[in-house]
Amino acid sequence: MSAEPPIGLSIRGGVKVYPGTRALKGVDFDLRMGAVNVLVGENGAGKSTLMKVIAGVEDLTEGRIEMDGREVRFRDKADAVKHGIGIVFQELNLFPNLTVAENIFIGREPVRGGIDIDREAQRRETRALMQRLEQDIDPDTPLGLLRIGQQQIVEIAKAVAQDARILILDEPTSALSAHEVEVLFRVIAELKSQGVGIVYISHRLEELIRVGDYITVLRDGTITGARSMEGVDIPWIVRAMIGDSSKDFPRTEAPAFGAEVFRAEEITLPREGGGYTVDHVSLSVRAGEIVGLYGLMGAGRTEFLECIMAQHPHATGRFFVEGKPLTERDVAGRIDRGIALIPEDRKRDGLVQIMAIRENLTLSALKRFTRAFHLDLSAEATTAMDFVKRLTIKVASPENPVSSLSGGNQQKVVIGKALMTGPKILLMDEPSRGIDIGAKAEVFRTMRRLASEGLGILFVTSDLDEVLALSDRILVMANGRVTGDFPAGADAAAVISATAPTASKGAAA
């Protein structure tokens, strides 16, 4: 092996504290130039925080960043860009209504005389960039007309145009077709040979092994493995990612499943521009069973739950609750049939932030307190208090706005709201997102208790630990299809590899 590539940037003793959590706990990270530095870890392990620190979006609480042996401090993102650091976020920051050239030069347009945008120069430079990246994209094309993979290339071009010596790619392939992934890898190889240091974040382990030169594994804010990619295989990565000790949310009693409470048959949701977001999904949940639906972002899990909750009128397929077909077309009707959804985005979908805790709890179940059209406020208040106690929601007063609660308690309010409708099947989309570790454990205990009371639970998660520890059965979704069905206690590596079936990536391009 030839001499090691030089270290372009390193972090020593990096600590980042957010209110309530330590996202990074003393991280040492070396970024090598002219190489692909792969970064891998579970959701919430601290990958994004680390990258935001490098890109100048966040500041370290403790520790220092060194570039070429000197300590540097980035005041903001623009400052990091000046130091030659570019980042391509998972969600693209582009303007679909502007042309490719306009997107690349947004915010730093070349001007003549301080006013007039020099469109010709923009076009020229864009064309040169596209040649350098070996892409055939016309600078005048409106960005919205490009495929998502090409948009990604434009985002990379934008970073390259600012003379990025370090380029951070956050899950760049999550939305790409197999062909587009090849193109992206060619671009990466090209940049690498030009001496650019690349940080590559992805959940697709095969991809990491193929493209990476160095690997760093993060778990709960600490680095659990950092080495050259030589000799690294998937079992090694998985071990470093989730450790040997599984987190404990043990089942207290032997599972006693009842009859099937919910079944979905051939649920299909077409995607705009061809293909399927949810592709002929069939599954069933029994009473008392917790089914974990695992997969990567964009696998179609959330959309599948939304189909069950009548959010996609174009979806086809059949649902059954306790064996009887679910024909209701609106949310209220489906709630009446015993379906309850706990949405992924609490703020946007789950709660009415300015309303009181009591009002949020009872919003789906007002019928319970209504005679003719009269709302029995005292019965409502009693029941709300009852649920606050049952779910141990810590509130000073149920009349305070729900926005005053912490994330974990807000989540319990959402769960309480769902339970008040008397559901038979509970759909939970990322139930532990955005809540701290203590509240997480409490939410999981609640899920177990509900299941033991005979509720069927279908929960979506991107956290491998969670799905392994909590599920009675694990289903894996990828590209809209169910690609794996594992019993409790399944092998972690098998579950992970089902999330990215390599052969199935049809070359849609």
Place this chain on the structure above:
Amino acid sequence: MTAIAPAAAPSSSSGLLLLLRLRTFVALILVLGFFSVMAPNFLTAANAVIVTKHVALNAFLAIGMTFVIITGGIDLSVGSIVGLCAMVAGWLVLYGIDPGMGWSIQFNTFEISLITVLVGIFVGTINGLLITRLNVAPFIATLGTLYVARGAALLSSGGRTFPNLNGNPDYGSDTFAFIGTGTILGIPVLIWMLVAVGLLASYISRRTPLGRHIYAVGGNERGAALSGVKVNRVKMFVYMFSGFCAALVGLIIASQLQASHPATGETFELNAIAAAVLGGTSMSGGRGRIGGTIIGAFVIGILGDGLIMMGVSSFWQTVIKGVVIIAAVVIDQAQQKLQARVALQQEAAAGR
């Protein structure tokens, strides 16, 4: 020592919070006090009735407007609905309905009122359908019906006034004037009507699922829909109710004047919005109280009438009204901030 500070802070801020919450009420007492000192004859029973009659018309519209604004919408068409309904009532009193077969159908006062109210609800229905089915923004949809309804009102008489709406005893419509000018137990009918509509609206908002849903839709439409709230039905209701309130005002004005003029009600929608906002209704939706809106309408009305009695130029009145509205919203923002802080403190004190 450190223990004292957090204990003292909530009590002082909650006192201030109470004052801010009751600000519309405080404002009402202030304007009442001010004018009873500054304007002679202001604080008499006769004047109180006169002022209330002035205020009532705006209060009707503001009640309907409050529901609409709570859902996060706006209804600009109410002024035009007032005009249209005044013309409908006038037409019915004068001509009845002529099916074009050489004879006409005449109505008594009750039937005229009913038809007029239905016309108002109909325009509200159009607003609702445009907004829920065709996804037109509320501002644009009701701006459109504002013009259409006003145009229809003008077309009905060719721009002229329907005069002498005395009614005809033979048809039972001679009691038409009673709506706007009659009294029951010495109190004008229209004030009884305001009390009835006010109580009804307040009841709906506080003690029915529909009311709760109105707030939920304004607070978070997506979240409400996912909770099983039938968002479209709620929206249909608020625009229909607003149309109903506007129709009442049109009916009352036609009856009071015993004439209907197609320009009746121009810019009334702005006064209604002002009263709702003054009463603490948030333009971004989700917050507002019927009681607050009625007090808001009284503050605006008393301010206007009181300034007239003091002999202040009407141009200055307009300026003062504007300043009061802006002040109300600025104070509202302060209250929201303080309220959020107090709630957070309470939750923090309860120990997560």
